[in-house]
Each structure stands twice: as C-alpha cells, then as structure tokens.
Amino acid sequence: MIFNTFNLFVKPNAIKIxxxxxxxxxxxxxxxxxxxxxxxxxxxxxxxxxxxxxxxNSIFFLNPIHEWEILKKGNTFSSGYILYLSHEVLDxxxxxxxxxxxxxxxxxxDIPLFKLSPGIEKRTQAILEMIDELLGSHLNHKDExxxxxxxxxxxxxxxxxxxxxxxxxxxxxxxxxxxxxxxxDSHVCDYHEVSEYANMLNITSKYLNECVKEVLYVxxxxxxxEQLLMRSRHALKFSNKTIKEISFELGxxxxxxxxxxxxxxxxxxxxxxxxx
Numbered sequence: 001m002i003f004n005t006f007n008l009f010v011k012p013n014a015i016k017i018x019x020x021x022x023x024x025x026x027x028x029x030x031x032x033x034x035x036x037x038x039x040x041x042x043x044x045x046x047x048x049x050x051x052x053x054x055x056x057n058s059i060f061f062l063n064p065i066h067e068w069e070i071l072k073k074g075n076t077f078s079s080g081y082i083l084y085l086s087h088e089v090l091d092x093x094x095x096x097x098x099x100x101x102x103x104x105x106x107x108x109x110d111i112p113l114f115k116l117s118p119g120i121e122k123r124t125q126a127i128l129e130m131i132d133e134l135l136g137s138h139l140n141h142k143d144e145x146x147x148x149x150x151x152x153x154x155x156x157x158x159x160x161x162x163x164x165x166x167x168x169x170x171x172x173x174x175x176x177x178x179x180x181x182x183x184x185d186s187h188v189c190d191y192h193e194v195s196e197y198a199n200m201l202n203i204t205s206k207y208l209n210e211c212v213k214e215v216l217y218v219x220x221x222x223x224x225x226e227q228l229l230m231r232s233r234h235a236l237k238f239s240n241k242t243i244k245e246i247s248f249e250l251g252x253x254x255x256x257x258x259x260x261x262x263x264x265x266x267x268x269x270x271x272x273x274x275x276x
Contacts, residue, residue, distance in 0.1 A: 015146060016084040017132050021077060026069035033090060033106050034062040035083040037128060039121075041073045042080070047111060054175055057121055059114040059157055063106040081128045085150075094147045095154065114157050115178045127153045173211040176201065180208060181223060188227045189251045194220045225265060232262055236274045243270050 020038070027034065037059050038045065045055045046069040047062070062068055072079040089095065090106070116124055131149050134142045183197050191197065197220070198205040205220075212220040228250060235246045247258030262270050 013084070014086045014089055015131075015135065015150075017128065017135060018082050018084075019132075020070055020072055020079040020082060022072075024069060024071055025082065027067075027082070030064050032064060032084040032086055034060075034066075034068070035085065036060045036062065036068075036070065037080045037083070037124060038070065039078075039080045039125075043071045043073060045070055055113075057116055057178070059116065059124070061106055061112045066111070081132070083128065083131070089147075089150070092147060094151050113174075115174055116157075120156055123156060124153065127156075174215050176203065176208070176211045177215045180212065180220065184223055184227050188224060188231070189249060192224055192228070192251060194224070197224075229262070229265055232258075232270070233273065236270055243274075246270070 016032070020036075020042075036045075038055055038057070040056045042056055045052045045060070047060075048067055070079070127149050131146055131153075134146050134149070139145075179201060180197055183200055187197075187200075194208060195205045198208040201208060209220045212218065212223060216223070231250060232246065235241055235249070236243075239246075241249070243258070244255045247255040250258065252258040252261065259270055262268075262273075266273070268276075
C-alpha cells in the first residue's frame with residue numbers, strides 16, 4: 001500500500017532528530033511530541049522537576065506538556081537521540097494503527113518507559129541513525145522512507161520482547177527483568193533453568209518469576225524458551241550446521257532432546273523447518 005505523504009512535510013520541521021551530545025539537554029516544546037532514546041552514558045532524567053535515575057537503555061515518550069532535562073556524563077560524545085514528531089506525523093496512515101501514537105502513549109497519565117532488550121538496542125540505534133541521515137539528505141522519496149523507518153522503530157518498541165513500564169523513582173522490578181534478559185541473551189547456551197539466572201541475580205526463583213510476570217506478563221521460563229527458539233530458527237535457516245551441531249551449541253544434552261524441545265514449542269521438527 002502506498003500512502004501519499006506530500007502534505008505531511010509541507011509544514012517545516014514536522015520531524016526533527018538530534019543527538020544527545022551536550023552535557024545538559026532540555027526542552028519545553030509546546031508543539032511537538034518527543035521520543036527520547038537514552039543509552040548508557042546518562043546520569044539522570046528530569047521530567048517536570050522530578051529526577052529519575054537508572055534510565056539507561058530506555059525510550060521515553062513525552063507529550064508537549066512535559067518539561068524535561070537530560071544530564072549526561074561529560075566524557076561521552078553521544079548518549080542517544082531525541083526525536084521530535086508533530087501531530088501530523090502521528091496522525092499519518094502509516095503510524096495511526098500503532099499503539100504508539102498520541103491517543104495511547106503520548107496521552108497517558110503516566111510517562112511510558114520502554115527498557116529495550118539487548119538485541120533491540122542495536123536495531124533501534126541503526127534505525128534512528130538512518131532517520132538522521134535521511135532528514136539531512138535530498139534523496140527522492142525520502143519522506144516515504146522516513147515514515148517506513150518510524151513505523152519499524154515503533155513496532156520494535158511495541159514488541160513483546162521489550163520491557164514496558166512507566167517512569168517511576170523506584171522501578172526495581174523492571175531493572176531486575178532487564179538484567180535477567182541481558183543475562184539470558186549472554187548465557188542461554190549454557191543455562192536453561194530459571195534457578196540458574198536467579199542465582200546470578202542473587203534473588204530467589206520465585207521472586208524472579210514474580211518480577212517477570214509483573215513486567216512482561218509471562219513467566220521467566222518463557223523468556224529462556226523464546227531466546228532458545230529464536231536462535232534455533234536462525235541457525236536452522238541461515239547456517240550449514242547440522243542439527244546435531246546446533247543442539248550442542250545451544251546447550252542441549254542430545255539432538256533428540258533438542259528435536260523434542262523444538263517440536264513441542266513450534267509443532268514442527270527442526271528438519272521440517274530447515275526444508276521449508
């Protein structure tokens with residue numbers, strides 16, 4: 001489907017993007033909605049004179065009523081991006097069907113916070129960098145390309161693989177879930193049990209499961225299974241490794257058990273997926 005975006009960009013600066021490079025970055029913009037993507041190198045975020053810590057690797061959605069300020073560490077070049085969107089952009093047919101629009105997130109009484117899972121952080125950065133590059137170019141059809149990238153960016157933010165919550169001074173459970181997901185991303189080939197990750201986090205399995213259910217609405221075991229299935233599918237579709245090699249690389253005790261696990265959760269065998 002092709003959308004006519006001509007009228008969208010008649011208004012100057014309908015979309016703006018800037019890197020977080022100054023030690024202090026602030027804004028009180030009464031016209032644009034703001035998306036802040038914050039990397040590791042940030043000390044704090046202040047919204048409406050309230051200070052929030054532990055905001056690294058997060059995305060915030062701010063409507064025009066909010067006054068905000070980001071304080072970053074002085075020894076870093078860039079700590080993320082700030083994306084400014086007019087209401088015309090959010091009303092465009094390309095984006096209006098998403099949950100991330102002014103009707104939902106930007107009009108919420110709470111300020112939505114998305115803690116991005118480790119793999120999504122890199123994709124998010126790449127998308128914002130492409131938007132930044134396109135906005136400064138004179139390429140044909142760049143408007144359509146930018147809207148497509150925005151759509152992809154919002155889909156990632158709204159995906160089930162990310163940690164969603166709201167900005168709060170004490171967001172301890174979301175922080176635990178983020179750490180858990182980062183450990184799973186790094187160690188899933190070695191550890192398949194919730195108890196093993198709970199030990200690494202110095203908490204009980206019961207509490208870890210409670211945190212994950214409260215933040216992601218699924219059990220902690222589901223996160224491990226999801227990661228194993230994602231890696232299994234990728235290896236089966238895009239590598240020449242044998243099923244036996246894949247099973248041992250992913251930490252399964254035998255190829256038979258790997259096949260049983262894969263078929264249980266996908267309703268097809270590894271060999272069937274490989275042939276599809």
